[in-house]
Amino acid sequence: MELTQKYINELTYKITGACIEVHKFLGPGLFENVYHQCLTKEFQLCGLKYKSELEIPISYKGEIIDCKVKCDFLIEDLIVLELKSVAEIHNIHRAQTMNYMNILKVPKAILVNFNVMNLYHEGQETFVSRYFKQLNKI
Known part of the structure; x- marks a missing residue:
């Protein structure tokens, strides 16, 4: 199977659906780790392959730096999935997510x-990298 933008978008739809399912069941107001654990179960039920709390290697001037940077899911x-349970998403959250995407x-x-009250309308943002733009659309 050829990797295409369409396939990535369909995978995005499945991931978002899993997040919405967890949010419908639990609602807002819990700690991030609760949603994280429930998503691992939901991804298993959906048949999605994932890595949880993936340690991301950071290279600085050609050397791997000994630090612990982790994304919530790959x-x-x-697709990187970064979870938050905060009053408001800030630009630093966006930058963190985009950095993980670009490093990986x-x-x-x-x-x-x-x-949030409605995850679909107010609780999610997607970002694409140059790798996405290089893929065939269909």
Whole structure:
């Protein structure tokens, strides 16, 4: 199977659906780790392959730096999913998510804030990298 923008978008839809399912069940107001644990179960039920709390290697001037930087999820080795449960998403959250996407060289990232009333309309943002733009559309 050829990797395309369409496939990445369909995978995004599945991931977002899993997040919405968890949010419908739990609602807003819990700590991020609760949503994280429930999403691991939901991804298993959906048949999605994922890495949880993936340690991201940071290279500085050609050397790997000994630091612990982790993204919440890397799904199907294609999409970073960063979770928050905060009053408001700030630019630093967006920058963090986009940095993870770019360091891991994946086509897309999704930032989800579970501390909202409607996850679909106000609790998610997606970002695409240059790798996404290089893929065929269909």
